[in-house]
Amino acid sequence: MSSATSTRERPGTVPPPAAPQSAPKRRMLARKGLAPALLLVPAAAILIVVIGWPLVQLVIVSFQQYGRAQVFGQPAPFIGFGNYVRVLGDPQFWQVLVRSFLFCIVNVVVTMSLGTLIALLMTRLNKFFRTLISVGLLLAWAMPALTAVIVWGWLFDTQFGVVNYVLTQVTGINFIGHSWLINPISFFAVAAIIIVWQSVPFVAFTIYAGLTQVPDEVLEAAQLDGAGAVQRFRLVIFPYLKSIFVVVTILQIIWDLRVFTQVFALQGIGGIREQTSTLGVYIYQTSLGTGDYGAGGAIAVIMVIIMMAISIFYVRQVIKEEEL
Amino acid sequence: MSTPTRTQPDSPTQPHETSVESKALTSAVSAMIVPPSARNGVRRYQVSGPRVKRRVTNIIFSAVAAVIFLCSVFPVYWMINTSLQPNNEIRTPVPNFFPKDFTLGNYVTVLFEPSRSPFLPALMNSLAVTLLTVVIALVFAFLASLAVTRFRFKGRKAFILSILIIQMIPAEAMIVSTYRVLDSWSLLNTIAGLTLVYVATVLPFTIWTLRGFVNGVPVELEEAAMIDGLSRTGAFWKITFPLLAPGLVATGVFGFIQAWNEFVLALVVMSRPASQTLPVWLRTFQQANGTTDWAAIMAGSTLMAIPVVVFFLIVQGRMTSGLMSGAVKG
Numbered sequence: 073m074s075s076a077t078s079t080r081e082r083p084g085t086v087p088p089p090a091a092p093q094s095a096p097k098r099r100m101l102a103r104k105g106l107a108p109a110l111l112l113v114p115a116a117a118i119l120i121v122v123i124g125w126p127l128v129q130l131v132i133v134s135f136q137q138y139g140r141a142q143v144f145g146q147p148a149p150f151i152g153f154g155n156y157v158r159v160l161g162d163p164q165f166w167q168v169l170v171r172s173f174l175f176c177i178v179n180v181v182v183t184m185s186l187g188t189l190i191a192l193l194m195t196r197l198n199k200f201f202r203t204l205i206s207v208g209l210l211l212a213w214a215m216p217a218l219t220a221v222i223v224w225g226w227l228f229d230t231q232f233g234v235v236n237y238v239l240t241q242v243t244g245i246n247f248i249g250h251s252w253l254i255n256p257i258s259f260f261a262v263a264a265i266i267i268v269w270q271s272v273p274f275v276a277f278t279i280y281a282g283l284t285q286v287p288d289e290v291l292e293a294a295q296l297d298g299a300g301a302v303q304r305f306r307l308v309i310f311p312y313l314k315s316i317f318v319v320v321t322i323l324q325i326i327w328d329l330r331v332f333t334q335v336f337a338l339q340g341i342g343g344i345r346e347q348t349s350t351l352g353v354y355i356y357q358t359s360l361g362t363g364d365y366g367a368g369g370a371i372a373v374i375m376v377i378i379m380m381a382i383s384i385f386y387v388r389q390v391i392k393e394e395e396l
Numbered sequence: 397m398s399t400p401t402r403t404q405p406d407s408p409t410q411p412h413e414t415s416v417e418s419k420a421l422t423s424a425v426s427a428m429i430v431p432p433s434a435r436n437g438v439r440r441y442q443v444s445g446p447r448v449k450r451r452v453t454n455i456i457f458s459a460v461a462a463v464i465f466l467c468s469v470f471p472v473y474w475m476i477n478t479s480l481q482p483n484n485e486i487r488t489p490v491p492n493f494f495p496k497d498f499t500l501g502n503y504v505t506v507l508f509e510p511s512r513s514p515f516l517p518a519l520m521n522s523l524a525v526t527l528l529t530v531v532i533a534l535v536f537a538f539l540a541s542l543a544v545t546r547f548r549f550k551g552r553k554a555f556i557l558s559i560l561i562i563q564m565i566p567a568e569a570m571i572v573s574t575y576r577v578l579d580s581w582s583l584l585n586t587i588a589g590l591t592l593v594y595v596a597t598v599l600p601f602t603i604w605t606l607r608g609f610v611n612g613v614p615v616e617l618e619e620a621a622m623i624d625g626l627s628r629t630g631a632f633w634k635i636t637f638p639l640l641a642p643g644l645v646a647t648g649v650f651g652f653i654q655a656w657n658e659f660v661l662a663l664v665v666m667s668r669p670a671s672q673t674l675p676v677w678l679r680t681f682q683q684a685n686g687t688t689d690w691a692a693i694m695a696g697s698t699l700m701a702i703p704v705v706v707f708f709l710i711v712q713g714r715m716t717s718g719l720m721s722g723a724v725k726g
Contacts, residue, residue: 105549107543107547108543108544108547108549108552109543109549111539111540111542111543111547112539112540112543112544112555114535114536114539114540115536115537115539115540115599115603116540116555118536118592118595118596118599119562119596119599119600121592121596122574122577122592122593122595122596123562123565123570123596125577126570126573126574126576126577127565127570127573129573129576129577130569130570130572130573133572133573133576190464193457193460193461193464194461196454196457197457197458197461198458201457201458201461201462202461204461204462204465205461205464205465205468207465207469208464208465208466208467208468208469209464209468210708210709211468211469211472211705212468212469212471212472213708214701214704214705214708214709215471215472215701215704215705216656216657216675216700216701216704217657217659218657218659218675218678218679218700219475219678219697219700219701220471222678222679222682222693222697223471223472223474223475223694223697224471225682226474226475226478226690226693226694227471227474229690231487232486232487232488232491232690234474234491237489237490237491248489269467269468269471273468326564330566330567330568330569332568332659332660333659333660336660337659337679337682340679340682340683341682351568352566352568352569352660353568355568355569355571355572356568356571356660359571359572360571360572360575360664365572368572369572369573372569372570372572372573373569375566375568375569376565376566376569379564379565379566379569380561380564380565382564383560383561383564386560386564387557387560387561390560391557
């Protein structure tokens, strides 16, 4: 049993040591000191100009009093941490923050569980059903986010939506005319359905790809030793795929925390802004909606910091897996 | 200099061996699909109980798979179904699950009635921005990926790390400052402005993915060619570049999809009606027609989704692994 484990490479473990290279080869790689710099210049220039510079501007604005008047040319006075104090003292900001995190957690948990279950299911299906499910998932995955929101908005339409029709037929209760987007809870339920519908395929495919690399000898041995399905998953499959689970989960957290399109477009179809905004949408509204660019900048800086903090885990994991 | 370039065992066209139908699949999956009793002679003579149970489980699994398929596909089907019916037909108490009065009228409305929906200008904008983005990003990312894979220099790791980190900066947080910076350069509502922003958005991912593809081509190939008399540049173009073509195509298509679908930045940067891209157009169109013309909205949605779906199906396998970066390296 142990020999079976050692003969196959565990996915995501440290790669085998590189083949020893001779000294002249390395020297050849290291020569030409100017070439790499020249090759990097275009990409680096674009990143510095289009991401670096606005980022600096963002930080500067967050320390300024910057409203509509400043947009029209008034000088913007520096007010230190004034914007931050104002934002952090605003109960609405905390509501938005808590709402964003709760929404994110629900999405991530549902997406990861469904994705894992579907991946496990795919390993048990025959070729026909596996292809069928792959095609379905691919279609959902490929839909542009905005198109998806609008289509789902139509499915959940108050008057002529097919969801209300089917629910009326199935439950016998009259759902025609029921608005799903007015109530914040059901608004987020709809948003979550859209997000999960589009995120599950990535999770399912990735975990399925990982599952195919779990050596079958080990699973078979575990089964012979009497391990049930749950035990096999917990004790054999999960340890093998741990690094995949970690990276996918972190990516999902990052993607779901910065969700914008789904919430923004659903609000446009019919939701109450004040009760349904998440971080990204809140920044948009504070800055472009109310014209309070200072506060919007402060919130944006806070969001960037949160994202950076989370992505440290991602970067660390990637570095661990891959030789830079 | 510290770490010599590693030659990866993977074949150049498939640096990440995780496509859905990978080689490992057959053996590993069969272990899970085919119950031990079918393979194991000893077990075959068990009482029939577990066998029946297993068949029932298989039927249940297939049924669940069918349900999942329906759930995934239904919204897409409904979009197309709605788009093929006249507007009065979809506003009935009982929805038509198949297009009853089949019509292409909604597509005609969307495409050729510019007063109601400037679809074609938006399509042109989207195409221009997307194609420019892909070309520029590919060239720049290609050069950068060469620098970080074929050379060892100070700051190399720092560059790769910052690529990973920049990728995580949320565009949603940057919209306002991006808007103001573009405004100060008079690039708002211009193809050039949005392209510039998109190139920067797509670059980190593109560099990271291409780096993986270039790493998959052993330097030894180039060196062998150099020993045979080619120059370093010549060796690269004649030997390595052709091997990279599939990777370039896949990465380019992914960049295309990203730029084609992007909504937040386009919403802020291209606010003027004449300079809208397709996502912004679709949202304006939806808001203007709201609950009155869902059929036309669905036709517009379908038109916008088609190129993405087609491209996506082409590169899907390769990109699943690319997105995962290091995690699932075989």
